[in-house]
Structures are given as C-alpha cells and as structure tokens.
Amino acid sequence: MKIALYFGSFNPIHNGHLIVANYLLNQTDVEGLWLIVSPQNPNKQENGLLNENQRLRLAKLATEHDERIGVSDIEFNLPRPSYTIDTLTCLSEKYPQHEYSLLMGADSFQNLYKWKNANQLVANYPLFVYPRQGFSINNNIGAQLNGIDAPMLNLSATYIRQCVANGKSIRYMVPDSVREEIEKGGYYKK
Numbered sequence: 001m002k003i004a005l006y007f008g009s010f011n012p013i014h015n016g017h018l019i020v021a022n023y024l025l026n027q028t029d030v031e032g033l034w035l036i037v038s039p040q041n042p043n044k045q046e047n048g049l050l051n052e053n054q055r056l057r058l059a060k061l062a063t064e065h066d067e068r069i070g071v072s073d074i075e076f077n078l079p080r081p082s083y084t085i086d087t088l089t090c091l092s093e094k095y096p097q098h099e100y101s102l103l104m105g106a107d108s109f110q111n112l113y114k115w116k117n118a119n120q121l122v123a124n125y126p127l128f129v130y131p132r133q134g135f136s137i138n139n140n141i142g143a144q145l146n147g148i149d150a151p152m153l154n155l156s157a158t159y160i161r162q163c164v165a166n167g168k169s170i171r172y173m174v175p176d177s178v179r180e181e182i183e184k185g186g187y188y189k190k
Contacts, residue, residue, distance in 0.1 A: 112127075
C-alpha cells in the first residue's frame with residue numbers, strides 16, 4: 001500500500017492540515033496517509049506545546065471519520081529528539097509491505113537539507129510538497145519531488161493558540177470535535 005507520512009507537532013491539528021491531506025489523497029495514487037505526531041521537533045522550539053498524548057488525541061478526533069487517514073504515535077517510543085529518517089527506518093522495518101512517501105509544506109522543504117541524513121531521505125522516499133505563503137519550492141537537493149495543487153492556506157497552529165489564549169473563536173479553523181476538546185480541556189489558555 002502507498003502511504004504518505006505527514007509529520008508534525010499538530011499543536012493543534014487544524015483544518016489546513018486536513019485540507020492538504022485530502023488534496024493529496026484525491027490527486028495522487030497514495031492510498032493512505034498517516035499523521036505522525038512528533039513529541040519533539042529537533043528543528044523547532046514550541047511554546048505552549050501540549051503534551052504528546054493530548055496532541056495525539058486531538059489528531060485522532062480530527063480524523064476519526066476518515067478511514068484513509070491514520071494517526072501514529074510511533075515517535076513516542078523512539079529516542080528524542082526524533083528524526084524523520086530514523087522514524088522511516090523504524091516504519092520500514094515494522095511495516096515492510098508499504099511504500100512510504102512524505103508530505104510536507106514548502107517551509108519544511110526549504111530546510112530539508114539541514115535534516116539528519118537528508119541525502120538518504122531524498123534518495124529513498126518521494127516527497128509531496130504543498131505551497132506555503134512566503135516559501136518557494138526549489139529542488140536543490142535532488143528530491144523525487146511532486147507538487148500538490150492545494151490552495152495556499154494562511155492558517156497556523158500558532159494563530160489558533162493565540163486565538164484561544166485571547167478568548168477568540170476558533171470555529172471553522174479546527175474540526176468541531178477538536179474545538180470541543182480544546183475547550184473542555186482548557187488547552188492553550190493564558
């Protein structure tokens with residue numbers, strides 16, 4: 001089965017993530033997509049990062065009615081910080097029947113050359129890159145690159161967290177089930 005992996009802190013998962021995932025699944029021969037909830041991104045400092053189990057629950061709530069999308073906690077049991085290439089190696093050993101590719105935004109792709117074993121990653125795994133405002137897609141590292149004709153959405157988890165902290169509505173930015181869980185749990189409050 002062809003599986004695209006979408007790594008992220010998903011702090012929180014939002015409709016932008018889900019729209020891009022849906023575009024990928026509709027436009028390509030990818031048969032399934034796994035959201036890989038990263039407990040700690042080695043290339044990013046996260047302020048207000050919910051614990052990994054809370055973020056995992058939000059991702060599961062967001063995708064519970066779409067059988068094409070799975071949510072994985074595989075990185076929770078790997079050494080930290082977790083690196084994409086190590087997670088891919090683990091997944092390939094655990095589920096060798098699948099063909100893996102990566103889904104990422106142009107912002108992540110721009111910094112891919114800084115990632116651990118980036119050359120090995122681009123040599124062995126196709127990449128699907130979606131547009132992000134302010135970032136161009138220049139394939140300077142020889143990746144097996146596939147663009148996605150997805151809309152450029154200027155929606156960020158940072159903005160959503162700021163809205164919650166300031167008592168503003170996040171309706172229509174996240175699935176209702178995610179919004180309800182954030183409200184119930186008091187997540188992202190000042």
